[in-house]
Amino acid sequence: MSESVRAKHTVSMADVAAKPVTYRLALASGKITVGKKAFTLLRDKSLPKGDALALAEFAGIQAAKQTPSLIPLCHPISLNRVSIHTHLKEDEHAVEVYAIAEINAQTGVEMEALCGLNIALLTIWDLSKPINAALEISDIKLLYKSGGKRGDWVHPDGLSTSAQAILDDN
Secondary structure (H helix, E strand, C coil): CCCCCCCCCCCCCCCCCCCEEEEEEEEEEEEECCHHHHHHHHCCCCCCCCCCCHHHHHHHHHHHHEEEEEECCCCCCEEEEEEEEEEEHHHHCCEEEEEEEEEECCCCCCCCCHHHHHHHCCCCCCCCCCCCCCCEEEEEEEEEEECCCCCCCEEECCCHHHHHHHHCCC
């Protein structure tokens, strides 16, 4: 078939065959503001649907494991570990959520950390919405990644004390 007739591919999965296997880690964060009443019930584990923080942690881990099924060009990978950390921000009536993903592989885990983070935030939303429909998710970002040929990367805004503590405990 001639080159002019052959279809050009417009998308493709990254070829990682030549990359070395390295330890890789990614940390992502975001925040959900739930309002005073929902925050009090969430903090006290009294929301109508249950313990939002425990369910968000579980949902975030499950989501990170499903990332290749949700994002078309992500490599199917075997994660070493995923963990979700929640920090209550009483003065803001908000929950700060962190997701960390680790692997020894030829590809990174940024998308897994971000996928886990977003589903953890959405789980808190789902469990808080019966109390307050005016919820807000914000500040979603990749904070840190390590491994691969570029080594360590830190978000230009730096790491909060909470984010640094999560990395230090790693």
